[in-house]
Amino acid sequence: MSHACGHDHDHVHTLDSGRIDARLSEARRLCEAKGERMTAPRLRTLELILNENAPVKAYDVIDRFHPDGAAKPPTVYRALAFLEQMGLIHRIESLNAFVACQGHADGKAVQPHAAAFLLCDCCGSSEEVAVSLPEIDQQASASGFETRRVTLEARGLCKACR
Amino acid sequence: MSHACGHDHDHVHTLDSGRIDARLSEARRLCEAKGERMTAPRLRTLELILNENAPVKAYDVIDRFHPDGAAKPPTVYRALAFLEQMGLIHRIESLNAFVACQGHADGKAVQPHAAAFLLCDCCGSSEEVAVSLPEIDQQASASGFETRRVTLEARGLCKACR
DNA sequence: TGGTTTATGTTATTACATAACAGAAGGCGG
DNA sequence: CCGCCTTCTGTTATGTAATAACATAAACCA
Ligand SMILES: [Zn+2]
Ligand SMILES: [Zn+2]
Ligand SMILES: [Zn+2]
Ligand SMILES: [Zn+2]
Numbered sequence: 447m448s449h450a451c452g453h454d455h456d457h458v459h460t461l462d463s464g465r466i467d468a469r470l471s472e473a474r475r476l477c478e479a480k481g482e483r484m485t486a487p488r489l490r491t492l493e494l495i496l497n498e499n500a501p502v503k504a505y506d507v508i509d510r511f512h513p514d515g516a517a518k519p520p521t522v523y524r525a526l527a528f529l530e531q532m533g534l535i536h537r538i539e540s541l542n543a544f545v546a547c548q549g550h551a552d553g554k555a556v557q558p559h560a561a562a563f564l565l566c567d568c569c570g571s572s573e574e575v576a577v578s579l580p581e582i583d584q585q586a587s588a589s590g591f592e593t594r595r596v597t598l599e600a601r602g603l604c605k606a607c608r
Numbered sequence: 609m610s611h612a613c614g615h616d617h618d619h620v621h622t623l624d625s626g627r628i629d630a631r632l633s634e635a636r637r638l639c640e641a642k643g644e645r646m647t648a649p650r651l652r653t654l655e656l657i658l659n660e661n662a663p664v665k666a667y668d669v670i671d672r673f674h675p676d677g678a679a680k681p682p683t684v685y686r687a688l689a690f691l692e693q694m695g696l697i698h699r700i701e702s703l704n705a706f707v708a709c710q711g712h713a714d715g716k717a718v719q720p721h722a723a724a725f726l727l728c729d730c731c732g733s734s735e736e737v738a739v740s741l742p743e744i745d746q747q748a749s750a751s752g753f754e755t756r757r758v759t760l761e762a763r764g765l766c767k768a769c770r
Numbered sequence: 771t772g773g774t775t776t777a778t779g780t781t782a783t784t785a786c787a788t789a790a791c792a793g794a795a796g797g798c799g800g
Numbered sequence: 801c802c803g804c805c806t807t808c809t810g811t812t813a814t815g816t817a818a819t820a821a822c823a824t825a826a827a828c829c830a
Contacts, residue, residue, distance in 0.1 A: 487808090487809075503785085503786085504785095504787080505785070505786070518809095518810070518812090519787070520788075520789090520809085520810080520811080521809070521811095523787065523788075524808080539701040539759065539761070540701045542785085542817095562747070564744075564747070564748055566753075567756070573751060573753070575744065577743040578743060579743075582724050582726075582760065585724070586726055589726060589735055589767060590766070591726045591735070591764055591767060592764045592765045592770050593726075593762045593763070593764040594729070594764040594765070595762075595763050595764075596761070596762045596763075597702050597760070597762075598758070598759070598760050599701070599758070600748060600753070600755045600757075601755070601756055601759070602755040602756040602757070603753070603754045604751070604752070604753055605751060605752030605753065608752070608754050645827080650777095665816090665817085666817070667816070667817070680780065680781090681818070681819080682779080682780085682818090682819075682820090683778070683779075683780095685817090685818065685819075686777080686778080690777095704786095704816085704817065704818095
């Protein structure tokens with residue numbers, strides 16, 4: 447992110463290719479279980495997001511999609527919408543970016559869910575944390591508001607960047 | 609917003625001009641108290657946002673800025689950044705829009721603060737609610753994460769639109 | 771008043787996202 | 801296997817959101 451920080455960002459680790467393959471296989475199984483198709487562009491999009499293990503811009507996916515040139519935006523935006531519906535990725539609103547859902551990281555099958563994120567403004571790393579939201583739920587029902595989805599994003603500095 | 613809902617949106621009330629003038633005067637005083645200047649473009653931008661009493665797109669402000677034609681984007685984006693720093697407006701990340709801070713609605717002077725929003729996907733109305741975030745604070749400190757600001761937005765249907 | 775800082779005007783560009791339609795691929799009853 | 805329908809993809813074009821860079825002007829201060 448902002449690299450005027452005087453320290454390196456080696457602590458933003460990537461996944462090795464075996465781990466990525468495993469995640470891609472899981473994703474395929476999850477789609478089949480739901481009667482949805484994990485097609486080539488969807489898989490490729492997910493692969494590129496898993497490669498980063500941090501929020502990725504749509505146009506970074508677009509640029510890297512083919513070995514020899516960019517994809518067309520609708521190809522990737524459609525795949526992103528699909529993957530989000532499947533609960534495989536989350537959109538980070540405050541960054542206009544997408545990150546793989548960590549709920550699938552250790553083999554558990556997870557329903558699509560609201561998630562909260564700790565987002566480092568220095569190294570760009572993202573941590574997905576599970577939280578309940580009793581206060582806003584209470585405020586919502588006090589107002590007669592029916593919540594469909596919640597965005598909760600904390601921006602700041604990760605442990606390594608403080 | 610999505611007006612395929614079969615009901616009107618009369619419940620999205622606007623502020624009368626006297627009330628808007630009062631808010632603008634308060635805003636001016638608040639800036640002076642901080643040693644900042646409430647200039648014409650800043651005031652005009654705030655006025656256009658108060659006129660809506662709901663989240664407004666930057667380009668709507670740009671289009672309405674002059675009686676006879678649009679403003680240049682940087683004029684408005686700079687004003688928006690300033691107003692947000694002053695705590696007079698909030699950016700709604702999930703809508704790419706801006707809304708007046710309700711903390712100034714009844715004459716109290718409020719520090720810049722994190723706020724949560726109940727955002728109706730049908731009529732476009734916004735309600736600012738105050739919440740504390742014990743869980744994410746706890747998760748953050750458990751991870752050694754230093755939070756600088758938090759985005760919390762609930763999307764759904766307001767009481768009148770359910 | 772002269773120098774410094776802060777804000778604005780202006781042009782141009784970059785980044786982010788979707789509409790619309792044509793064509794291909796998969797699923798399914800016959 | 802065929803025909804039909806549905807879903808997905810390819811492609812062109814456009815729409816929407818935001819900022820870079822630099823010149824000018826206004827406010828502030830000594
Ligand atoms: Zn998740
Ligand atoms: Zn970091
Ligand atoms: Zn507020
Ligand atoms: Zn509503």
